[in-house]
Amino acid sequence: MKIAVCVNHVPDTETKVKIAPDGQSIDRTGINFMMAPYDEIAVEEALRMRDKFKGDVTVLSLGNEKHKETLRKALAMGVDKAIFVRDDNERDSYGVAVGLAAALKPLAPEVILFGKQSIDFDDAQVGTLVAEMLGMPSVSVAVKIEIQDGKAVCVREIEGGHEIVEIKLPAVFMAQKGLNDPRYPSLKGIMAAKSKPIEEQVAAPADRLVETLVMSKPPAKAAGRIVGTDKSAVPELIRLLHEEAKVI
């Protein structure tokens, strides 16, 4: 089975965001970047599918030079082949999807995996955009994927529960936490990944459809009131919630 998995290189979840002087992006100084956490789950699922059905896994990432670090990590986890789709300029989700769809098409994968969203722009769009561009069905927020006889039965998270989705292959799947526990790369894997080649392509051009006007910090909340230090504070807390906040 031909499997492809797309990964993104994003700031660590512990990052405290500072706005850059251009007022449109974050200040990258001192920020650690890593493979997006949901993408790790997607890579793990790709490896498990390969082990079950044979075949190979190709990992793709679109962005600047730094994205190679995340491709190396995927190689260290055990993927077979890496494609770096270069664009040094920031793209919107549509632009990323155009570039990835163009790179994916000649691979003719039966299964394409993404994380359910990156954790930078939180658009949660790229996987489904790529699916639509390639004329494939998709399952977003997948917590279980079972492939059998040219189709897959998936469990998809919805508000307050789950739905079962039947989907024909080739298809796109977006991994949600709970699908699996991603492995840590082994030392052997890390060493081997250093010498594996990364194929490089220039990203297919795309218009920018969503334009950033300004990035700002959310209004700071003034630290509130300490109502007390033990259960004797409960009546006052309830009074405040009822009379002042009017939320109960």
Place this chain on the structure above:
Amino acid sequence: MKTLAFIEQRSNVIKKSSYETLRAARGIADALGAECIALLVGSGVREIGGTLGRYGASRVLVVDNPALAAHSGTAYAKAIATIAAAEGAELVFLPASQMGKDLAPRVAVKLKAGLASDCIALRVEQGTVIATRPVYAGKALLNVRVNSAVKVFTLRPNVFPATSTEANVAVQSASVAFSPEDFGAVVTKVEVAVGRPDVTEADIVVSGGRGMKAAEHFSLIESLAEILGAGVGASRAVVDAGWRPHDEQVGQTGKTVSPSLYVACGISGAVQHLAGMSSSKYIVAINKDKDAPIFQMANYGIVGDVFDILPELTAQLKEMLGK
């Protein structure tokens, strides 16, 4: 000019987030002098379209087809894009629910439109919609403008008001031709837990963190949630420890919530957790560490032992609310 709002129904019940989306779409339509169309898709849904005039629809269209009884992302997206194109709608709004987030990218590609996801504010400036959306899980906000001719927006649930007024609008049928290829993905079964609301939809969320000390102590969180009709949330630490299921996780690698009231119990407030709940309208923190970052966010705090305070809070609320 026309705006179109997609109305999500599950088991032929319209979701509150769709009323919110419709009301917001009407606000934009009014600012632009545009018509506001509500679009309902499904099987046997004609009967439930009657309420949509009250939430801002100037026209209600229904694609009612037995083939759409089971939800299919591919087919529903085709229905929305086909109607939007036939009507010449320039602005298309969907709720940023799990269904809306799944449909919107497909609709956008079909309409050659840019998509602004998970918007929390909309305004019109010189005839153009400016949308505000959180990025980095709410650590920053982005004002964006969509530059394509047709523009698609998804709106975060629980943020826009679903104001209703007295208005009745007749429901009109619209038809879309489907072929078997349109049903590449089909929902065969829906399993929804009854009773407790999801954290993203709940008006009140009660969350527990490492300070709860063990999985079994979450019964204290659940009891309080039950009295308040609240959703139950959890920090990443307790989900990673296996105390709670991941669908309760609030934060950057979990869910982002905006309830009226968020009660954080034994949660210190790691930056990635704060990102997921900072847009809550009121925050209560109960934590024994007075220096915990959560107190910087909280409107009301009790610096004390959750095991002392939670049972008392639950008992007093139970009496007050007569439950």
